[in-house]
Amino acid sequence: MLEKNYWEMMTRQLPLVSREEQEKFKNAKIAVIGCGGIGGEAIEMLARMGVGELVLVDEDSFDLTNLNRQTLATFDDLDMDKSEIASSKVNAINPYVKVTSYSEHIGPDNVDKILEGCNVVVDALDNIATRVIVSRKARENRIPYIHGAIHGTMGQVCVFLSNTKSYEEMFDLPSLGKELTHEVIESLKSVASGVPPAIGPTPNLIGCLEAMEAFKIITGIGKVTVAPKILTFDLLDFASFNMEEI
Numbered sequence: 001m002l003e004k005n006y007w008e009m010m011t012r013q014l015p016l017v018s019r020e021e022q023e024k025f026k027n028a029k030i031a032v033i034g035c036g037g038i039g040g041e042a043i044e045m046l047a048r049m050g051v052g053e054l055v056l057v058d059e060d061s062f063d064l065t066n067l068n069r070q071t072l073a074t075f076d077d078l079d080m081d082k083s084e085i086a087s088s089k090v091n092a093i094n095p096y097v098k099v100t101s102y103s104e105h106i107g108p109d110n111v112d113k114i115l116e117g118c119n120v121v122v123d124a125l126d127n128i129a130t131r132v133i134v135s136r137k138a139r140e141n142r143i144p145y146i147h148g149a150i151h152g153t154m155g156q157v158c159v160f161l162s163n164t165k166s167y168e169e170m171f172d173l174p175s176l177g178k179e180l181t182h183e184v185i186e187s188l189k190s191v192a193s194g195v196p197p198a199i200g201p202t203p204n205l206i207g208c209l210e211a212m213e214a215f216k217i218i219t220g221i222g223k224v225t226v227a228p229k230i231l232t233f234d235l236l237d238f239a240s241f242n243m244e245e246i
Contacts, residue, residue, distance in 0.1 A: 006096050010050050021219040022050060028218045029053040031115055032122045033106055033134055035082040036060070037198060038148050039124030040072035041207025042214075046122075047090045049215055053098040054090060057114055058082040059105045069200040106130060108180070111137045120214045123147045124207065126196075129188040132175050135160060135167035146213050148206040152197045153235040155206045157225055159213055164227040170246055202235055 007014075010022055017025075028051055032039050035058035046054060061081050066073040077085050083101035090099050106114055111133060115121060121138045123146060125131050131147070138145040142162040149156050160167050168176040174187040209231070216222040225231050225243070234240040 002096060006050065009094065013049065017219055017221055021221060024220070025215060025218045026050055026052045028119045028214075029055065029117055030120045030122060030214055030218075031055040031057065031118045032124055033057045033114075033130075034124030034126065035072065035086040036066065036124065036126070037069040037071075037200075037203030038150065038207045038210065039122070040070050040082075040086065041204040042122050042124055042148075042211045043086050043090060043207075044071065044093065045208055045211035046214060047094040047097050049211065050094065051097060051214075054100070055114060055118060056083045056086045056090075056099060056101045057104070057106050058086070059103060069198050069203050071204060107133060115141060115143060118143055120217055121145045122210050122214060123149075124210070127189075128173065128191050129185050132168060132173065132188060133180065139166055144217050146210045146217075148210045150196065150198060150202045150206055153199060153202055154233065155202050155209075155235075156230055156232045157206060157209045157213065158227050158230040159217070159224050160227050167227075170227050170230075199235075205233075205235070 014022065030046055030051055032043050032054060035043060035056055043054065043056060061079050062073045062077045072086055072089055081103040083103045087099045087101040090097050102114060115137055121134060121143050123131055135145050139162055145160040147158045147160060147167060173191065175184050178184050213224060216224050228246045230244050230246055232242055232244055
C-alpha cells in the first residue's frame with residue numbers, strides 16, 4: 001500500500017520522467033543546509049517531488065521577521081526550531097520521506113556527519129563562511145553543491161561539481177587556497193555585511209529552482225546550470241532573467 005500511494009502521488013509528474021528516473025529520486029538522499037526562506041521552499045518542493053531522504057540543518061528558530069517570506073513559518077511556530085518544524089511539515093506533506101534534522105550550526109566538526117551518504121547538497125545559507133565550509137566538503141566528497149542566494153528582488157542559482165570551478169573560485173573569495181583559520185573566516189565576513197533585504201517571492205523562487213536542479217542532477221533529465229554558468233534575475237525586471245558565465 002505504501003508503494004502504491006507513493007506512485008499515485010507522483011502521477012502528474014510521471015509524464016515528464018520515466019518510472020526508472022523517478023526511482024532514482026525516490027532513492028536519493030539530499031541535504032538542505034538552511035530551513036528558512038530559500039531552504040523552506042526547496043524542502044517542500046523536494047518532498048512533493050518524491051525524494052527518498054532529506055537531511056535538514058538549521059540552528060535558528062522562527063521569529064516574526066521570518067513571516068514575510070519563509071513558507072514553513074506560522075505564528076504557531078514562533079520560537080520553534082526551524083529544522084524540527086521543517087521535519088514535521090515534510091512528514092505531513094509526504095510521509096514516505098525519511099527525514100533527519102539537525103538543530104545546530106554546521107561547521108568543520110560536524111559537516112562530515114551531516115553530509116555522509118548524501119547525493120546532493122542544497123545551499124540555503126545566509127553567510128559566506130559557512131558556504132565555504134560546506135562547498136569544500138561537498139567538493140572533497142564529489143557531491144554536487146547547488147548554490148542559491150538572494151538580495152532584495154535579485155537572485156542567483158548555480159551548481160558546482162567536483163570537476164568545475166569551485167564556489168570560492170567562481171566568486172574570487174579571499175579564502176581561496178587557504179586554510180580556514182580564524183583570520184580567513186573573518187575576511188569572509190567582510191565580503192558581505194549586514195542583513196540583506198528580502199521579499200517573499202525571491203527566496204521562494206530560488207528554493208524552487210534549487211529543488212529542480214537537484215531533481216535534474218538525480219534523474220538525469222534536462223540541462224543543469226553548471227559553473228561557471230549562473231542563472232541570475234531581478235524580479236523587478238523580468239527581462240533580467242539571464243544565464244551568464246563568470
